[in-house]
Amino acid sequence: MKDDIQAPTHCLAVESVPALRWGSTISHVIMLAIWGILYATSLYFSWWQWTHWMIYGVTALTLVSAIWSIGLRPVYFHKHFRYGVNDEFLQIKSGAFYESYELVPMAKIQAVSMNQGPVLRRFGLYSLEIETMGSSHGIPALPKEVAIEVRNQIARYAKIREVDE
Amino acid sequence: MMKVRRYHPLSILFEFAAFLKSYAILAFVVVVNFGSDSWIARLGRILLLVSVALTIIASILKWFTRKYAVDELAFHLKSGIFEKTERTVYFDKIQNVQRHTSFLHKLFGMTSITFETGTSGMNSNVKFDALTRSEADRLESLVKEFMQLGNPTTDSETEKVAVTSERVVHFTPTRKDTIKASFTSFSFLIILVLGASLFSKVDQLFEVEDYVEGWIASVLTSGWIIAGIVVGLIVLAVTIGVIWTFVKYGNYEIASDEERIYISKGVLDETAFSIGKKRVQAVEITQSFMKRILGLAEVKLISAGNLGDDEDEVSSLYPFLPVKRAYAMIAELLPDYQVVPDTERLPRKSLLARLIKPYWFWLIVTIPLTFFRPEVFKLPIGWAIVSITLLVLLILSRVLGYWNTSYAVKGRFIQLSQGTFEKTTFLTRRDKIIEVSVKRTKLQQWFGLATIGLINRAKPVRHETLPDMPIEEARQFVKWYAERTKNVQLK
Structure with missing residues (x-):
């Protein structure tokens, strides 16, 4: 993206695609279950007609969003996500439709945390969360060794303190 | 011990x-x-x-x-x-x-x-x-x-002798300043409104109008007396406005020495604020519509610490400074900072991109309007007039927003000016920026534009963005930021 600083080149783990798929499948199944229960109660207690229509509407929306976030998004997300860590900066680039690029000086990083939910554990992945004084940035799915290495790298570089903070 | x-x-x-x-x-x-x-x-x-x-x-x-x-x-x-x-x-x-x-x-x-x-x-x-x-x-x-x-390494840029730290007073408002200030703040209008509402309250309680009807009728017939009363009211309102401004902004003093800036104000309630020059995270210059007409501006110092409530916010240099004086004051107080007068405008294609951008708010309002077609002002096509007026206003505000947008990235500074009626200029130094971002929607990608963002320490944290900058300039901006290590001293 730029001439002087190297554009970020590291990709997420390949398993991030199925991991993201599983994650959003679970959340969509839960959502559909909730709409189902609502529908059942509305039938049982014979609520107004418009509540049925509301439920049809949100179900349709959930299905559309399922196609997007289970079928398409994981592939695109993996394809376009890049991160890079060097001794001065953390860089994160993501998105194709809404392209985003972030450049964070190492010295401004306050905390790094490694997290693993049930889905990520299934694939042996970790997510990293990097906090600065102003905001937080995530690298969603990295293999365990890579995650530990990146975390240690950031922790090492972030030790550098600037004068006048 | x-x-x-x-x-x-x-x-x-x-x-x-x-x-x-x-x-x-x-x-x-x-x-x-x-x-x-x-x-x-x-x-x-x-x-x-x-x-x-x-x-x-x-x-x-x-x-x-x-x-x-x-x-x-x-x-x-x-x-x-x-x-x-x-x-x-x-x-x-x-x-x-x-x-x-x-x-x-x-x-x-x-x-x-x-x-x-x-x-x-x-x-x-x-x-x-x-x-x-x-x-x-x-x-x-x-x-x-x-x-x-205790902080021998506080200064990375200017080498100087920290022996003589004499306190210099940069500004105290003259009587003229105070009067001008009281006009911009519209405080005297509030008095009139208060008076009117008070009268209606009293009227409800005691039916004053009935009581003095005859008297009022006789008064109303005489133009001279009405004029006299109006003039009297205005004089009273202005006097009260001036007194109010004096109480609030009187005794204003902006001073500084080698290391710190001191701002104090107030007559009955005194507040004093002091901040180390090195601790100023950014400078913000705000001009409301009224102040733009009168050529005044408010300069605020952004600190990483809390700045108190809105009412007695104290980080502001006198809020009614003439623009030129304001810029000069920044240069006097913070020799490290400089306001760039010749800022760059956004190219024409940015205006085009901004005008094409979907008008979501208008859509949300218009869809129910076309659906229900309510009568407005007893006109059957009133709903259409409302919708069109809203669209025109939105387009106008986008044009104004484009007109007011300018930026400059020079040396160690970045300066962003934006706003529709009120214009805000944000000025900060490269080493004070915590992080930067470049974001592009699909539309911006087609037009070769980008939204740059920067985050500064403040309370709450300041997120500044400048939409629709040409992509080459945005890349230049990232490169500029990446070179920050030149100005930053490491411990």
Whole structure:
């Protein structure tokens, strides 16, 4: 993206695609279950007609969003996500439709945390969360060794303190 | 061994005063209904008495348990009635110092002082609600001395001799400034509105109009008397406005020495603010529509520490400075900063991109309008007029927004100006920016544009964005930021 600083080149783990798929499948199944229960109660207690229509509407929306976030998004997300860590900066680039690029000086990083939910554990992945004084940035799915290495790298570089903070 | 002190005994009184202030409404209601026998009045009385008793006991106990000590490095604070807490706040974390002397403080020759740190959370400051002026001076000078001596590496850019630190007064408003200020703030209009509403209230109560109808009718027939009354009212309103402005912004003083900037204001309620020049995170210049017409501007210093409530916000250099004077003042106070007069405009294609961008708000309003087609102003096509007017207004605001947008990335500074009616210019230094971002929607990608963003330390954290910059410029901006290490000194 730029001439002087190297554009970020590291990709997420390949398993991030199925991991993201599983994650959003679970959340969509839960959502559909909730709409189902609502529908059942509305039938049982014979609520107004418009509540049925509301439920049809949100179900349709959930299905559309399922196609997007289970079928398409994981592939695109993996394809376009890049991160890079060097001794001065953390860089994160993501998105194709809404392209985003972030450049964070190492010295401004306050905390790094490694997290693993049930889905990520299934694939042996970790997510990293990097906090600065102003905001937080995530690298969603990295293999365990890579995650530990990146975390240690950031922790090492972030030790550098600037004068006048 | 440092000396451990108790807070000033009068702090009990001031705590009680603060309590009274917050319970004023309840107290008033209770006192008014003192004779009443209803259960609610009784409950109110009991509640008030209990809370008064509790507050007095709590503040006395608090005074017995709270202690503080100062050495040349930090504040050490002890507090807690049942659960004891010890806090140490190092001077190098202090971002700014605020002093507030209310009328009550003045009666007792006291003041209050707050040292703000940049940390988040409840305990982000060290506050003394009531202390003698000499003690406040002592504490403030300790912090100040620390900044000068204890931090030999504070300055990375300008090498200078930190021997003579003479205090220079840069600005005090003249009578002309105050009068001009009172006109921009429209405060005198408020008086008129207040007067009118008061009259209608009185009218409802006593039917004044009926009472004096004959009199008013006779008055209304005489043009001279009406003119006289109007002039009188205006003179009164303006006088009150000027007095109000004088009370609020009178005694304004902006001063600085080698290391710090001092701003003080107020006649009855005095506030004083001081910040280390190195601690200024950014400068913001705001011009409301009225101020733009009169060529005035408000300059605010952005600090990583809290800046107090909106009402007595103190980080502002005199809010009614002539623009040129304001720019000159920034240069005087912060030699490290400079306002660039020749900023760059966005290219034409940015305007096009901004105009094409979907008008979501308009859509959301228009869809139900076309659906229900309500009559507006008794016109059957009223809904269409409303919709079109809204669209025109939105387009106009986008054009205005484009017109007011300009930027400059020069040397170590970045300057962003934006706004529709009100214009805000944000100026900061490369080494004070925490992080930057470049974002592009699909539309911006087609047009070769990008939205740049930068984050600065402040409370709350400042996110500044400039949409629709050409992509080459955005790349240049990232490169510019990546070169920040040149100005940053590492510990």
